[in-house]
Amino acid sequence: xxxxxxxxxxxxxxxxxxxxxxxxxxxxxxxxxxxxxxxxxxxxxxxxxxxxxxxxxxxxxxxxxxxxxxxxxxxxxxxxxxxxxxxxxxxxxxxxxxxxxxxxxxxxxxxxxxxxxxxxxxxxxxxxxxxxxxxxxxxxxxxxxxxxxxxxxxxxxxxxxxxxxxxxxxxxxxxxxxxxxxxxxxxxxxxxxxxxxxxxxxxxxxxxxxxxxxxxxxxxxxxxxxxxxxxxxxxxxxxxxxxxxxxxxxxxxxxxxxxxxxxxxxxxxxxxxxxxxxxx
Ligand SMILES: [Zn+2]
Numbered sequence: 004x005x006x007x008x009x010x011x012x013x014x015x016x017x018x019x020x021x022x023x024x025x026x027x028x029x030x031x032x033x034x035x036x037x038x039x040x041x042x043x044x045x046x047x048x049x050x051x052x053x054x055x056x057x058x059x060x061x062x063x064x065x066x067x068x069x070x071x072x073x074x075x076x077x078x079x080x081x082x083x084x085x086x087x088x089x090x091x092x093x094x095x096x097x098x099x100x101x102x103x104x105x106x107x108x109x110x111x112x113x114x115x116x117x118x119x120x121x122x123x124x125x126x127x128x129x130x131x132x133x134x135x136x137x138x139x140x141x142x143x144x145x146x147x148x149x150x151x152x153x154x155x156x157x158x159x160x161x162x163x164x165x166x167x168x169x170x171x172x173x174x175x176x177x178x179x180x181x182x183x184x185x186x187x188x189x190x191x192x193x194x195x196x197x198x199x200x201x202x203x204x205x206x207x208x209x210x211x212x213x214x215x216x217x218x219x220x221x222x223x224x225x226x227x228x229x230x231x232x233x234x235x236x237x238x239x240x241x242x243x244x245x246x247x248x249x250x251x252x253x254x255x256x257x258x259x260x261x262x263x264x265x266x267x268x269x270x271x272x273x274x275x276x277x278x279x280x281x282x283x
Contacts, residue, residue, distance in 0.1 A: 005261045005283060010093060013048070013093050020041050049072060062099055064259050066257075071101050073130065076130075078137060099129050100129055103123060104123060105119055116204065126199075126204040126205075132198050141197070152177070152180040153180060155195075156174075156265055157173065159266075171210045172213060174200050208258075212258075212263065216267075220243065227239070245274045248263055248274055
């Protein structure tokens with residue numbers, strides 16, 4: 004999970020619906036009515052959320068694609084008892100994936116294992132894992148994360164390939180970063196658990212990202228000849244960090260952005276500090 008920005012006003016196309024269904028008379032069924040009958044307004048809202056999140060799920064950072072997206076309520080939309088209209092409060096809404104429950108539109112499951120990996124139930128993540136629980140005080144809201152430092156680290160293959168019982172690609176709490184950011188590490192741990200961010204499916208997806216980076220790094224190293232200097236290695240890593248963390252032409256960020264960022268620490272931080280912060 005990374006810091007995401009939020010839109011500050013609801014898109015104009017949502018206004019007529021909110022007039023017809025005002026917060027004072029909010030009903031649990033209103034969301035389905037909105038989703039099913041106001042297709043255009045719904046599409047515009049999810050597009051605005053996806054754009055500001057640079058195309059990534061607010062929780063797991065998979066890229067949001069057709070058939071695998073939803074509007075996610077950080078505080079459950081079923082809570083209609085409070086003064087806040089959680090269903091349409093703009094700061095409560097995020098674009099997210101369907102947490103590994105997605106089909107490809109037909110009866111068969113999506114062919115991409117990072118989106119759908121049996122057993123489906125065990126591999127449910129994001130909003131699908133959090134369900135309707137009120138966790139506002141216990142976990143991190145994506146918009147409340149600091150831009151820097153990254154609060155997580157990732158289990159990587161140990162040097163020398165020693166068999167490690169710890170799952171590769173798993174997120175861990177970076178206690179030092181939490182201390183620096185003034186965030187309780189327990190809250191970060193609870194965030195990982197609540198969204199099931201260390202399910203096999205997501206660990207595997209992060210492991211694949213790490214392996215690809217490692218492979219690319221090895222190729223770059225090979226180009227440097229037999230005995231590259233420390234400075235040469237450093238400039239390769241800087242170059243790779245810049246390339247791999249860049250915003251794509253369509254405004255999206257690469258999937259599992261934080262995994263890439265962590266791989267390139269500390270170079271990633273100087274790259275991100277130099278780039279306009281709209282990248283993250
Ligand atoms: Zn997700």
